[in-house]
Amino acid sequence: MTNIFSYQPQFDHGDVEVLDRQQCYRGFVHVEKLKIRHRLFANQDFGSVIHRELVRRREAAGVLVHDPHLQKFLLIEQFRAGALNSERTPWQLEIIAGLIDDGEDAETCLKREALEEANCQIENLKQLYRYHPSTGASDEIYNLYVATADLTHAGGVHGEVQEGEDIKVHVFDYAQLDGLMQSPYLSNASLIIAIQWFQLYLHQQQSKKQLMGEVQ
Incomplete structure:
Protein backbone atom coordinates (compact mmCIF):
# COMPACT_ATOMS: atom_id res chain seq x y z
CA MET A 1 0.00 0.00 0.00
CA THR A 2 1.36 3.42 -0.95
CA ASN A 3 0.96 6.65 1.02
CA ILE A 4 1.52 8.82 -2.05
CA PHE A 5 -1.48 11.00 -2.92
CA SER A 6 -1.97 11.27 -6.67
CA TYR A 7 -4.32 13.85 -8.18
CA GLN A 8 -4.34 15.95 -11.33
CA PRO A 9 -7.17 18.43 -12.04
CA GLN A 10 -9.01 17.73 -15.27
CA PHE A 11 -9.49 21.44 -16.02
CA ASP A 12 -7.64 24.71 -15.42
CA HIS A 13 -8.15 28.46 -15.96
CA GLY A 14 -8.25 27.96 -19.71
CA ASP A 15 -11.48 26.00 -19.33
CA VAL A 16 -13.43 28.97 -17.93
CA GLU A 17 -14.78 31.92 -19.90
CA VAL A 18 -15.67 35.17 -18.12
CA LEU A 19 -18.27 36.68 -20.44
CA ASP A 20 -19.06 39.74 -18.32
CA ARG A 21 -17.82 41.29 -15.07
CA GLN A 22 -19.61 44.14 -13.28
CA GLN A 23 -18.56 45.80 -10.04
CA CYS A 24 -21.57 46.12 -7.72
CA TYR A 25 -19.93 47.46 -4.57
CA ARG A 26 -16.57 48.82 -3.50
CA GLY A 27 -15.82 49.23 0.21
CA PHE A 28 -14.14 47.11 2.89
CA VAL A 29 -14.78 44.29 0.42
CA HIS A 30 -15.55 44.45 -3.29
CA VAL A 31 -18.53 42.68 -4.83
CA GLU A 32 -18.62 41.71 -8.49
CA LYS A 33 -21.37 40.19 -10.60
CA LEU A 34 -20.00 37.61 -13.05
CA LYS A 35 -21.41 35.98 -16.16
CA ILE A 36 -19.35 32.85 -16.82
CA ARG A 37 -19.37 29.41 -18.35
CA HIS A 38 -17.01 26.47 -17.93
CA ARG A 39 -16.35 23.04 -19.38
CA LEU A 40 -18.32 20.08 -18.03
CA PHE A 41 -16.93 16.77 -16.78
CA ALA A 42 -19.30 14.65 -18.88
CA ASN A 43 -18.32 15.81 -22.37
CA GLN A 44 -15.66 18.54 -21.93
CA ASP A 45 -17.91 21.01 -23.78
CA PHE A 46 -18.76 24.42 -22.37
CA GLY A 47 -21.96 24.40 -20.32
CA SER A 48 -24.69 26.98 -20.05
CA VAL A 49 -23.99 30.53 -18.90
CA ILE A 50 -24.17 30.89 -15.11
CA HIS A 51 -24.39 34.03 -12.97
CA ARG A 52 -22.43 34.44 -9.75
CA GLU A 53 -21.75 37.19 -7.20
CA LEU A 54 -18.13 37.23 -6.03
CA VAL A 55 -16.86 38.90 -2.85
CA ARG A 56 -13.29 40.05 -3.45
CA ARG A 57 -11.02 40.52 -0.45
CA ARG A 58 -7.33 40.93 0.30
CA GLU A 59 -5.36 37.90 1.41
Whole structure:
Protein backbone atom coordinates (compact mmCIF):
# COMPACT_ATOMS: atom_id res chain seq x y z
CA MET A 1 0.00 0.00 0.00
CA THR A 2 1.36 3.42 -0.95
CA ASN A 3 0.96 6.65 1.02
CA ILE A 4 1.52 8.82 -2.05
CA PHE A 5 -1.48 11.00 -2.92
CA SER A 6 -1.97 11.27 -6.67
CA TYR A 7 -4.32 13.85 -8.18
CA GLN A 8 -4.34 15.95 -11.33
CA PRO A 9 -7.17 18.43 -12.04
CA GLN A 10 -9.01 17.73 -15.27
CA PHE A 11 -9.49 21.44 -16.02
CA ASP A 12 -7.64 24.71 -15.42
CA HIS A 13 -8.15 28.46 -15.96
CA GLY A 14 -8.25 27.96 -19.71
CA ASP A 15 -11.48 26.00 -19.33
CA VAL A 16 -13.43 28.97 -17.93
CA GLU A 17 -14.78 31.92 -19.90
CA VAL A 18 -15.67 35.17 -18.12
CA LEU A 19 -18.27 36.68 -20.44
CA ASP A 20 -19.06 39.74 -18.32
CA ARG A 21 -17.82 41.29 -15.07
CA GLN A 22 -19.61 44.14 -13.28
CA GLN A 23 -18.56 45.80 -10.04
CA CYS A 24 -21.57 46.12 -7.72
CA TYR A 25 -19.93 47.46 -4.57
CA ARG A 26 -16.57 48.82 -3.50
CA GLY A 27 -15.82 49.23 0.21
CA PHE A 28 -14.14 47.11 2.89
CA VAL A 29 -14.78 44.29 0.42
CA HIS A 30 -15.55 44.45 -3.29
CA VAL A 31 -18.53 42.68 -4.83
CA GLU A 32 -18.62 41.71 -8.49
CA LYS A 33 -21.37 40.19 -10.60
CA LEU A 34 -20.00 37.61 -13.05
CA LYS A 35 -21.41 35.98 -16.16
CA ILE A 36 -19.35 32.85 -16.82
CA ARG A 37 -19.37 29.41 -18.35
CA HIS A 38 -17.01 26.47 -17.93
CA ARG A 39 -16.35 23.04 -19.38
CA LEU A 40 -18.32 20.08 -18.03
CA PHE A 41 -16.93 16.77 -16.78
CA ALA A 42 -19.30 14.65 -18.88
CA ASN A 43 -18.32 15.81 -22.37
CA GLN A 44 -15.66 18.54 -21.93
CA ASP A 45 -17.91 21.01 -23.78
CA PHE A 46 -18.76 24.42 -22.37
CA GLY A 47 -21.96 24.40 -20.32
CA SER A 48 -24.69 26.98 -20.05
CA VAL A 49 -23.99 30.53 -18.90
CA ILE A 50 -24.17 30.89 -15.11
CA HIS A 51 -24.39 34.03 -12.97
CA ARG A 52 -22.43 34.44 -9.75
CA GLU A 53 -21.75 37.19 -7.20
CA LEU A 54 -18.13 37.23 -6.03
CA VAL A 55 -16.86 38.90 -2.85
CA ARG A 56 -13.29 40.05 -3.45
CA ARG A 57 -11.02 40.52 -0.45
CA ARG A 58 -7.33 40.93 0.30
CA GLU A 59 -5.36 37.90 1.41
CA ALA A 60 -5.56 37.18 5.13
CA ALA A 61 -3.21 35.51 7.59
CA GLY A 62 -3.74 33.95 10.99
CA VAL A 63 -1.43 32.48 13.63
CA LEU A 64 -1.84 30.13 16.58
CA VAL A 65 0.53 31.42 19.27
CA HIS A 66 1.84 29.14 22.00
CA ASP A 67 4.50 29.10 24.70
CA PRO A 68 6.26 25.71 24.84
CA HIS A 69 7.96 26.59 28.14
CA LEU A 70 4.73 27.47 29.97
CA GLN A 71 2.73 24.87 28.03
CA LYS A 72 0.12 27.50 27.16
CA PHE A 73 -1.54 28.87 24.01
CA LEU A 74 -3.19 32.19 23.26
CA LEU A 75 -6.58 32.97 21.73
CA ILE A 76 -8.43 36.24 21.29
CA GLU A 77 -12.11 37.12 21.60
CA GLN A 78 -13.90 39.87 19.70
CA PHE A 79 -17.26 40.86 18.24
CA ARG A 80 -17.87 39.70 14.66
CA ALA A 81 -20.69 41.06 12.52
CA GLY A 82 -20.65 37.86 10.48
CA ALA A 83 -21.70 35.93 13.59
CA LEU A 84 -24.79 38.02 14.32
CA ASN A 85 -26.97 35.03 13.46
CA SER A 86 -24.93 32.68 15.64
CA GLU A 87 -26.96 30.44 17.94
CA ARG A 88 -24.93 31.56 20.96
CA THR A 89 -23.05 34.85 20.67
CA PRO A 90 -21.54 37.20 18.06
CA TRP A 91 -18.32 37.28 20.13
CA GLN A 92 -15.91 34.74 18.68
CA LEU A 93 -12.88 32.88 20.00
CA GLU A 94 -10.18 33.17 17.34
CA ILE A 95 -6.50 33.01 16.61
CA ILE A 96 -4.65 36.27 15.94
CA ALA A 97 -5.35 37.26 12.33
CA GLY A 98 -5.61 40.13 9.89
CA LEU A 99 -5.59 41.25 6.27
CA ILE A 100 -2.22 41.53 4.54
CA ASP A 101 -1.50 45.18 3.68
CA ASP A 102 0.14 46.32 0.45
CA GLY A 103 3.89 45.79 0.66
CA GLU A 104 3.58 43.15 3.40
CA ASP A 105 4.05 39.42 3.35
CA ALA A 106 2.07 37.10 5.61
CA GLU A 107 4.73 36.91 8.32
CA THR A 108 5.15 40.68 8.52
CA CYS A 109 1.38 41.03 8.76
CA LEU A 110 1.18 38.53 11.62
CA LYS A 111 3.98 40.14 13.62
CA ARG A 112 2.11 43.45 13.33
CA GLU A 113 -1.24 41.91 14.22
CA ALA A 114 0.21 40.07 17.23
CA LEU A 115 1.37 43.39 18.68
CA GLU A 116 -1.91 45.16 17.88
CA GLU A 117 -4.28 42.43 19.02
CA ALA A 118 -2.40 40.81 21.92
CA ASN A 119 0.64 42.97 22.68
CA CYS A 120 2.97 40.02 22.16
CA GLN A 121 6.04 39.44 20.02
CA ILE A 122 5.92 36.21 18.07
CA GLU A 123 8.87 34.12 16.88
CA ASN A 124 9.56 30.92 14.94
CA LEU A 125 6.71 31.37 12.49
CA LYS A 126 5.87 28.25 10.50
CA GLN A 127 3.31 28.14 7.72
CA LEU A 128 0.80 25.31 8.07
CA TYR A 129 -1.65 25.80 5.22
CA ARG A 130 -2.66 28.24 2.49
CA TYR A 131 -6.32 27.79 1.57
CA HIS A 132 -9.58 29.29 0.34
CA PRO A 133 -12.09 29.71 3.23
CA SER A 134 -15.20 29.97 1.04
CA THR A 135 -14.77 29.50 -2.71
CA GLY A 136 -18.54 29.41 -3.21
CA ALA A 137 -18.73 33.17 -2.69
CA SER A 138 -15.30 34.73 -2.08
CA ASP A 139 -11.81 34.83 -3.63
CA GLU A 140 -10.12 35.30 -0.24
CA ILE A 141 -6.96 33.28 0.46
CA TYR A 142 -6.02 32.49 4.07
CA ASN A 143 -2.45 31.83 5.23
CA LEU A 144 -2.38 29.82 8.45
CA TYR A 145 0.69 29.80 10.70
CA VAL A 146 1.87 28.64 14.11
CA ALA A 147 4.39 30.63 16.19
CA THR A 148 5.87 30.83 19.66
CA ALA A 149 5.92 33.70 22.15
CA ASP A 150 6.60 34.40 25.81
CA LEU A 151 3.09 34.36 27.31
CA THR A 152 4.20 35.06 30.88
CA HIS A 153 2.41 38.40 31.00
CA ALA A 154 -0.14 37.85 28.20
CA GLY A 155 -3.69 39.07 28.77
CA GLY A 156 -5.77 42.21 28.83
CA VAL A 157 -7.78 44.06 26.20
CA HIS A 158 -6.12 45.36 23.04
CA GLY A 159 -6.83 46.39 19.44
CA GLU A 160 -6.74 49.42 17.17
CA VAL A 161 -9.41 51.82 18.46
CA GLN A 162 -9.58 53.68 15.14
CA GLU A 163 -10.53 50.39 13.48
CA GLY A 164 -13.25 49.68 16.05
CA GLU A 165 -11.32 46.78 17.60
CA ASP A 166 -12.04 45.65 21.16
CA ILE A 167 -10.07 42.44 21.64
CA LYS A 168 -9.76 40.36 24.79
CA VAL A 169 -6.80 38.00 25.19
CA HIS A 170 -7.23 34.53 26.69
CA VAL A 171 -4.40 32.19 27.68
CA PHE A 172 -5.15 28.48 28.06
CA ASP A 173 -3.12 25.46 29.18
CA TYR A 174 -2.19 22.75 26.69
CA ALA A 175 -4.22 20.42 28.91
CA GLN A 176 -7.37 22.34 27.97
CA LEU A 177 -7.10 21.50 24.25
CA ASP A 178 -9.39 18.48 24.47
CA GLY A 179 -12.02 20.52 26.28
CA LEU A 180 -11.78 23.27 23.68
CA MET A 181 -12.36 20.74 20.90
CA GLN A 182 -15.62 19.72 22.59
CA SER A 183 -16.75 23.29 23.28
CA PRO A 184 -19.75 24.76 21.40
CA TYR A 185 -17.76 28.00 21.21
CA LEU A 186 -15.24 26.39 18.87
CA SER A 187 -16.99 27.66 15.74
CA ASN A 188 -14.32 29.59 13.84
CA ALA A 189 -12.88 27.68 10.86
CA SER A 190 -9.27 28.84 11.10
CA LEU A 191 -9.27 28.14 14.85
CA ILE A 192 -10.64 24.63 14.34
CA ILE A 193 -7.98 23.84 11.72
CA ALA A 194 -5.20 25.30 13.87
CA ILE A 195 -6.26 23.46 17.03
CA GLN A 196 -6.60 20.13 15.21
CA TRP A 197 -3.09 20.59 13.79
CA PHE A 198 -1.74 21.56 17.21
CA GLN A 199 -3.23 18.52 18.91
CA LEU A 200 -1.60 16.25 16.32
CA TYR A 201 1.70 18.11 16.66
CA LEU A 202 1.76 17.70 20.46
CA HIS A 203 0.86 14.03 20.13
CA GLN A 204 3.75 13.51 17.68
CA GLN A 205 6.14 15.36 19.99
CA GLN A 206 5.09 13.17 22.92
CA SER A 207 5.53 10.02 20.82
CA LYS A 208 9.06 11.11 19.88
CA LYS A 209 9.95 11.68 23.54
CA GLN A 210 8.63 8.25 24.48
CA LEU A 211 10.56 6.63 21.63
CA MET A 212 13.79 8.38 22.62
CA GLY A 213 13.25 7.23 26.20
CA GLU A 214 12.87 3.62 25.07
CA VAL A 215 16.00 3.84 22.91
CA GLN A 216 18.06 5.22 25.79
